[in-house]
Amino acid sequence: xxxxxxxxxxxxxxxxxxxxxxxxxxxxxxxxxxxxxxxxxxxxxxxxxxxxxxxxxxxxxxxxxxxxxxxxxxxxxxxxxxxxxxxxxxxxxxxxxxxxxxxxxxxxxxxxxxxxxxxxxxxxxxxxxxxxxxxxxxxxxxxxxxxxxxxxxxxxxxxxxxxxxxxxxxxxxxxxxxxxxxxxxxxxxxxxxxxxxxxxxxxxxxxxxxxxxxxxxxxxxxxxxxxxxxxxxxxxxxxxxxxxxxxxxxxxxxxxxxxxxxxxxxxxxxxxxxxxxxxxxxxxxxxxxxxxxxxxxxxxxxxxxxxxxxxxxxxxxxxxxxxxxxxxxxxxxxxxxxxxxxxxxxxxxxxxxxxxxxxxxxxxxxxxxxxxxxxxxxxxxxxxxxxxxxxxxxxxxxxxxxxxxxxxxxxxxxxxxxxxxxxxxxxxxxxxxxxxxxxxxxxxxxxxxxxxxxxxxxxxxxxxxxxxxxxxxxxxxxxxxxxxxxxxxxxxxxxxxx
Numbered sequence: 001x002x003x004x005x006x007x008x009x010x011x012x013x014x015x016x017x018x019x020x021x022x023x024x025x026x027x028x029x030x031x032x033x034x035x036x037x038x039x040x041x042x043x044x045x046x047x048x049x050x051x052x053x054x055x056x057x058x059x060x061x062x063x064x065x066x067x068x069x070x071x072x073x074x075x076x077x078x079x080x081x082x083x084x085x086x087x088x089x090x091x092x093x094x095x096x097x098x099x100x101x102x103x104x105x106x107x108x109x110x111x112x113x114x115x116x117x118x119x120x121x122x123x124x125x126x127x128x129x130x131x132x133x134x135x136x137x138x139x140x141x142x143x144x145x146x147x148x149x150x151x152x153x154x155x156x157x158x159x160x161x162x163x164x165x166x167x168x169x170x171x172x173x174x175x176x177x178x179x180x181x182x183x184x185x186x187x188x189x190x191x192x193x194x195x196x197x198x199x200x201x202x203x204x205x206x207x208x209x210x211x212x213x214x215x216x217x218x219x220x221x222x223x224x225x226x227x228x229x230x231x232x233x234x235x236x237x238x239x240x241x242x243x244x245x246x247x248x249x250x251x252x253x254x255x256x257x258x259x260x261x262x263x264x265x266x267x268x269x270x271x272x273x274x275x276x277x278x279x280x281x282x283x284x285x286x287x288x289x290x291x292x293x294x295x296x297x298x299x300x301x302x303x304x305x306x307x308x309x310x311x312x313x314x315x316x317x318x319x320x321x322x323x324x325x326x327x328x329x330x331x332x333x334x335x336x337x338x339x340x341x342x343x344x345x346x347x348x349x350x351x352x353x354x355x356x357x358x359x360x361x362x363x364x365x366x367x368x369x370x371x372x373x374x375x376x377x378x379x380x381x382x383x384x385x386x387x388x389x390x391x392x393x394x395x396x397x398x399x400x401x402x403x404x405x406x407x408x409x410x411x412x413x414x415x416x417x418x419x420x421x422x423x424x425x426x427x428x429x430x431x432x433x434x435x436x437x438x439x440x441x442x443x444x445x446x447x448x449x450x451x452x453x454x455x456x457x458x459x460x461x462x463x464x465x466x467x468x469x470x471x472x473x474x475x476x477x478x479x480x481x482x483x484x485x486x487x488x489x490x491x492x493x494x495x496x497x498x
Contacts, residue, residue: 037137040145041221044128047121048148048223082108083442084453085326085432091457098458106455107462108470114163115476118156119175125153130180143215147208147225151233153178154204155224158237161197162444164475164489167244168467172487173197191487198241205234231261232374235382243448248390255386255395261379326433330412333433377434378441381427388423396423403430447471 088106091098098106128149132142160174173194177187208230217225224233235257242250327334380403388396397416400423404414407430417423428449435441446453450466464470469491480486 035135037132037135037141037145040128040131040135041141043131044124044145044148045221047124048221051223082446083436084446084451085436085442088455088457094458098460103460106457106460108464108468112163112473113476114159114473115479118160122153122156122177123180125149125156126178126180129153129178140215143211144218144222144225147211147215147217148222150204150208150211151224151230154201154208154237155233157197157201157204158233158240161194161201162240162440162447163473165194165197166467166469166472166489167447167450170194170244172489175483175486176200189483190485194244201237205230205237227264228261229374231257231264232376232379235261235379235386236374239382239386240444240448242386242389246389251386251390255383255390255392258379258383258386262376262383326429328408328412328414330409331433332407332409375435378431381431381434385424385427388420388427391420393418393420393423396420400426407433 091102091106128145132145132149135142157174157176165173171193173192174197175189176192176196177189178200179187208225212225212227212230223229235254238250238254238257241247242254380399384396384399384403387393387399397418401416404412408414417426428445431445432442445451451464452466452468453464455462469489472489474492475486475488480488
């Protein structure tokens with residue numbers, strides 16, 4: 001038994017911290033690691049414990065790689081720097097020239113290591129799925145292990161697809177590898193067409209959905225294996241897929257999952273709205289993984305004003321022209337989203353639990369403007385956009401009107417768009433208003449809407465075209481060396497990504 005436990009610990013450590021290069025170089029496996037589901041539970045449980053305890057999602061020598069956007073990337077190296085709501089005119093007032101890093105930020109050429117981070121976790125989920133299928137134990141425990149691993153693996157493949165696959169080249173997808181027992185010397189480690197990634201994600205989500213229909217998640221163990229996470233991730237996925245394929249069925253599925261996600265949070269199946277007007281005025285923002293307000297500052301909505309104050313003189317500022325365009329008079333977010341933490345303090349009991357994401361039970365807090373990207377508010381906007389694009393204009397207009405009743409003062413005059421494209425554009429603007437500074441949402445919206453943009457500072461001018469090569473990140477150099485037949489993303493051949 002001691003040897004078994006030691007082997008499990010070593011295996012978990014290896015799979016959790018290996019680089020993507022090593023993940024793709026794993027020797028073929030000829031024997032099973034475990035024979036009991038309790039051992040598999042320990043393997044996955046170590047990762048889930050890290051997930052729960054690591055509230056700020058930073059990596060260290062004792063932490064597993066975080067699955068979300070980590071805070072070890074400084075503020076200027078997050079997706080916020082890429083969003084078109086910022087300008088860099090403050091850099092014109094500096095006496096020193098732009099550094100190479102600042103030029104990359106201005107030019108949106110920020111280098112990231114998400115490739116190896118997500119493949120590390122996919123390797124772990126591959127192990128859990130392979131072992132849990134045949135190890136001995138109860139059907140309920142098997143379902144709880146498989147369901148968790150299927151949803152997590154689907155999510156990590158999804159994020160890789162969003163970050164690394166260009167929307168204008170469906171043949172250039174990601175590496176799909178799920179079999180830990182296959183001889184990797186004969187495995188296909190080429191980038192597969194995006195349709196193959198879609199099919200893999202759909203398959204994993206379908207397996208999890210079947211398990212959710214029969215078995216209950218274990219409340220003190222499972223994280224993603226529950227109805228809320230499944231529905232919200234599914235809605236996000238089909239929104240992305242539909243934006244790429246423009247397939248009516250994909251739009252319908254995005255609308256259906258988002259609608260279910262909204263109804264799933266209400267008592268007795270009744271829909272729960274993102275906020276009431278009263279709560280919007282008094283609540284703190286709970287999109288981060290927070291159970292109570294902790295730390296030096298209360299978690300005011302987004303901390304945008306605080307962050308602007310920190311970066312005002314050296315980095316960039318909020319674009320006032322965009323401000324005027326986005327936040328009309330009567331928009332409650334125009335003031336509530338930009339309150340200074342020192343002037344705003346609301347008790348945690350005023351929080352509407354229904355509006356925060358399903359990770360609300362997880363401890364820890366984030367005090368930078370990066371939120372966990374599964375807010376109920378996004379589901380409402382997905383429902384609206386997807387309904388319009390699927391041809392259900394009436395439902396889309398109804399949901400847009402309901403949304404506006406929660407975000408604008410009573411009596412605010414707003415015209416109601418009446419075509420699918422016009423509704424979709426209005427939803428895009430609402431997503432910018434709602435999710436400014438949060439996670440990767442604005443950046444990925446720019447990618448799926450093929451947004452072009454220009455910005456400049458100190459006579460350095462940067463242009464982002466509507467299908468720019470910088471809309472996908474570069475594959476790491478060590479990955480290319482380990483897998484020389486892999487096709488790199490166009491435009492990154494002369495860049496170094498460690």
